[in-house]
Amino acid sequence: MRTEIVQTKNASKTASKTTSGQSLRGAAHALVTSVVVAGAAGAAGPAHAAWIDTWSASPQPVWADGALPLTTQIPATLCDSTVRQVVRVSVGGARIRVALSNEYGKTPLEIDGLHVARLAGTSSDIDPSTDRAVTFGGGVTTVVPPGARILSDAIDLPVAALERFAVSLYVRRCTSLTTFHWDGRQHAELVPGNHLESARIAAPSQLDARLFLTEVLVDAPAATRTVVAFGDSITDGRGATIDTDRRWTDYLAKRLAGNDIAVLNAGISGARLLRDGMGVNGLARFDRDVLARPNVKAVVMLLGVNDIGWAGSSFAPHDAPTTARAVIDGYRQLIERAHVRGVRVIGGTIVPFEGALDGSPIQGYYSADKDKVRREVNAWIRASGQFDAVADFDAALRDPQHPARLLAAFDSGDHLHPNDAGDEMMASVLTAAMLFGTGTTAHR
Numbered sequence: 161m162r163t164e165i166v167q168t169k170n171a172s173k174t175a176s177k178t179t180s181g182q183s184l185r186g187a188a189h190a191l192v193t194s195v196v197v198a199g200a201a202g203a204a205g206p207a208h209a210a211w212i213d214t215w216s217a218s219p220q221p222v223w224a225d226g227a228l229p230l231t232t233q234i235p236a237t238l239c240d241s242t243v244r245q246v247v248r249v250s251v252g253g254a255r256i257r258v259a260l261s262n263e264y265g266k267t268p269l270e271i272d273g274l275h276v277a278r279l280a281g282t283s284s285d286i287d288p289s290t291d292r293a294v295t296f297g298g299g300v301t302t303v304v305p306p307g308a309r310i311l312s313d314a315i316d317l318p319v320a321a322l323e324r325f326a327v328s329l330y331v332r333r334c335t336s337l338t339t340f341h342w343d344g345r346q347h348a349e350l351v352p353g354n355h356l357e358s359a360r361i362a363a364p365s366q367l368d369a370r371l372f373l374t375e376v377l378v379d380a381p382a383a384t385r386t387v388v389a390f391g392d393s394i395t396d397g398r399g400a401t402i403d404t405d406r407r408w409t410d411y412l413a414k415r416l417a418g419n420d421i422a423v424l425n426a427g428i429s430g431a432r433l434l435r436d437g438m439g440v441n442g443l444a445r446f447d448r449d450v451l452a453r454p455n456v457k458a459v460v461m462l463l464g465v466n467d468i469g470w471a472g473s474s475f476a477p478h479d480a481p482t483t484a485r486a487v488i489d490g491y492r493q494l495i496e497r498a499h500v501r502g503v504r505v506i507g508g509t510i511v512p513f514e515g516a517l518d519g520s521p522i523q524g525y526y527s528a529d530k531d532k533v534r535r536e537v538n539a540w541i542r543a544s545g546q547f548d549a550v551a552d553f554d555a556a557l558r559d560p561q562h563p564a565r566l567l568a569a570f571d572s573g574d575h576l577h578p579n580d581a582g583d584e585m586m587a588s589v590l591t592a593a594m595l596f597g598t599g600t601t602a603h604r
Contacts, residue, residue, distance in 0.1 A: 253378025395427030399572025411587035462508035
């Protein structure tokens with residue numbers, strides 16, 4: 161089963177205004193990247209190389225206990241601790257860089273050591289012969305100011321497309337955990353003491369979260385293009401098997417790996433388009449997570465189900481119902497902002513969610529009225545002509561006999577998030593024509 165809708169729009173777009181905070185955040189991200197990379201290239205970088213993101217995890221602020229129905233499931237602080245996190249890149253390169261974020265911190269973040277290494281197998285054990293100490297301005301320690309992101313020096317560790325490797329971070333002083341990514345879909349290991357060089361971390365605590373680590377960059381060929389998936393928990397991979405790289409973006413990256421195309425996941429579980437959720441709202445983070453990425457050519461937008469589902473539920477019991485018009489207006493704003501930057505926008509239809517989260521502590525997520533809003537939004541996505549292309553995830557995943565529900569074969573069990581097979585189906589919906597206008601007239 162494969163459903164595709166390709167719509168091309170050639171009309172010129174009107175520039176849109178963004179808030180000063182959003183503009184400054186995106187500009188700062190781009191400026192830091194360009195300044196650091198330019199300096200490195202001038203010193204030793206090959207002229208043909210272009211530093212681009214090959215992996216990302218969008219940062220979120222930590223929320224207080226009781227603020228949301230779901231807990232953060234991370235400790236409040238790190239003291240004399242090592243965190244080892246495994247990432248899988250999308251495209252490869254001869255060298256890498258890593259980026260750390262203290263975006264939501266109130267105090268400086270002191271990093272007392274950071275190492276990268278290839279894995280020794282399928283676990284998080286590392287091959288010590290590949291272990292590299294990461295430097296920042298030539299030093300092995302660094303301080304990340306509150307609200308800031310910091311980029312490492314270039315690291316001489318070649319990585320192949322789709323390769324997995326470990327990033328180990330050591331913090332000596334007690335440090336509040338304020339910036340993280342809640343649903344990593346990959347276990348991280350946490351252990352007391354400095355174990356940056358340990359081949360295996362013994363008896364670690366496991367976390368399904370990303371701590372401070374937000375990006376990996378590679379010096380890829382200059383023609384490498386970037387696709388960003390901008391969404392919520394469905395993009396973040398909530399229903400995918402953990403530690404297996406089976407989110408729909410992972411399947412897409414695997415399919416495009418030989419074509420010099422980077423695929424970045426900018427999904428945040430619990431994200432909303434119009435209001436903050438388990439992360440800042442989509443309108444506020446679009447510059448940071450999409451437009452500031454080097455060489456971004458296309459964004460796949462799948463956001464809005466939480467705007468519809470959260471209102472009146474355990475997540476936001478006092479929120480008024482979200483209208484289709486409000487969601488559509490939010491989409492229009494993101495489309496305009498992307499088109500001003502020459503980025504194609506692929507609109508993903510919102511997948512069905514009847515019965516979502518039934519039997520869990522979260523109540524009231526689905527109703528027939530909410531499904532009506534979803535269908536109105538999807539009708540606009542398909543017919544408006546505002547998107548450069550439409551990825552009809554709804555048609556691909558719904559039960560033909562009960563279209564308000566996910567097909568059982570694609571349902572993770574909570575009736576909201578696709579399983580591995582559903583994620584693979586979602587990736588198959590996306591074509592080169594949708595992403596880059598191949599065979600069509602791309603937006604300029």
